[in-house]
Amino acid sequence: MSIIIFGSINIDLVTTTLRLPMAGETINGNNFLTAGGGKGANQAVAGARLGIPTKIVGRVGNDSFGQQLLVSLQTANVDTVGVVVDENIHTGVAVITVDALGENSIIVIPGANHSINNTDVERLRNLLPDATALLLQLEIPVEVAMSAAKVAQEMGVKVILDPAPMPTNFPNDFYDLIDIITPNEIEATQLLGFAVNNQETATQAAIELCQRGVKYAVVKIGDQGVVCATSEETFFQPAFAVEAIDTVAAGDAFNGGLAAALDTGLSLKDAIKWGAAAGALCATKSGAQPAMPDRKTFDNFLLRRY
Numbered sequence: 001m002s003i004i005i006f007g008s009i010n011i012d013l014v015t016t017t018l019r020l021p022m023a024g025e026t027i028n029g030n031n032f033l034t035a036g037g038g039k040g041a042n043q044a045v046a047g048a049r050l051g052i053p054t055k056i057v058g059r060v061g062n063d064s065f066g067q068q069l070l071v072s073l074q075t076a077n078v079d080t081v082g083v084v085v086d087e088n089i090h091t092g093v094a095v096i097t098v099d100a101l102g103e104n105s106i107i108v109i110p111g112a113n114h115s116i117n118n119t120d121v122e123r124l125r126n127l128l129p130d131a132t133a134l135l136l137q138l139e140i141p142v143e144v145a146m147s148a149a150k151v152a153q154e155m156g157v158k159v160i161l162d163p164a165p166m167p168t169n170f171p172n173d174f175y176d177l178i179d180i181i182t183p184n185e186i187e188a189t190q191l192l193g194f195a196v197n198n199q200e201t202a203t204q205a206a207i208e209l210c211q212r213g214v215k216y217a218v219v220k221i222g223d224q225g226v227v228c229a230t231s232e233e234t235f236f237q238p239a240f241a242v243e244a245i246d247t248v249a250a251g252d253a254f255n256g257g258l259a260a261a262l263d264t265g266l267s268l269k270d271a272i273k274w275g276a277a278a279g280a281l282c283a284t285k286s287g288a289q290p291a292m293p294d295r296k297t298f299d300n301f302l303l304r305r306y
């Protein structure tokens with residue numbers, strides 16, 4: 001079958017420094033790279049590199065960044081038939097700083113991603129019949145993401161939501177539309193109002209998210225691993241230990257890996273293992289899309305680490 005991503009496409013301007021600057025401070029960095037990014041596009045590339053037929057619905061601006069991003073998506077085998085070039089606004093941009101520990105901070109200027117509206121949902125509707133899952137993130141307006149989820153639910157396509165970045169008001173009626181929600185510690189904390197930072201609090205968070213209406217909650221706790229709750233059980237998948245040089249898009253790699261595994265018919269537990277492996281491999285390379293593992297690297301990694 002295939003997976004469809006409805007979401008953001010950004011150009012990432014990535015600087016690396018020993019440490020993040022303080023307010024008002026100027027520091028020298030040690031590297032700069034420009035790469036394909038955007039949580040939606042990253043999830044698409046993650047799925048496609050694992051060999052899954054993948055389509056993306058979204059918007060870029062009519063500028064050189066937009067053209068560059070379309071070419072790099074197509075080179076990664078992502079079908080961009082659902083991407084519109086918006087004449088009225090620039091392509092989304094993310095300014096990213098990565099420190100010596102591989103931690104990052106990101107400022108996103110949404111540009112064309114925030115012009116996504118219900119006409120894009122109609123284009124999505126036409127592509128959904130072939131899909132097993134719709135992957136959503138929140139770098140597009142949350143009400144449009146909800147409309148997309150409604151259409152997918154009506155058509156029997158699984159909805160996987162990465163609630164990142166968290167909007168100020170996450171709509172309560174969104175939960176019932178979600179099959180799998182995948183917040184990290186920060187997003188889980190924002191959604192639930194208590195600190196989520198270890199296995200115990202992540203388990204509590206995952207259970208509470210299921211009580212709010214999602215079928216499965218997968219709470220990512222960085223290099224500790226992920227906790228998953230269903231209506232019957234909770235389980236923990238430890239992170240694969242790797243030497244992380246840049247955690248940018250590791251969460252996106254997780255979601256792409258998870259959806260790819262489900263699309264090939266694997267169980268939820270195995271799919272979470274795939275997500276964890278894709279996330280770990282992504283953290284071993286710089287940048288977002290350039291860091292997504294190909295299928296051969298991925299299979300070898302799982303073979304050695306299982």
Ligand code: RIB
Binds near residue numbers: 008010036093
């Ligand atoms: O999740 C990482 C992504 O967040 C980056 O690629 C950047 O574009 C921002 O959207």
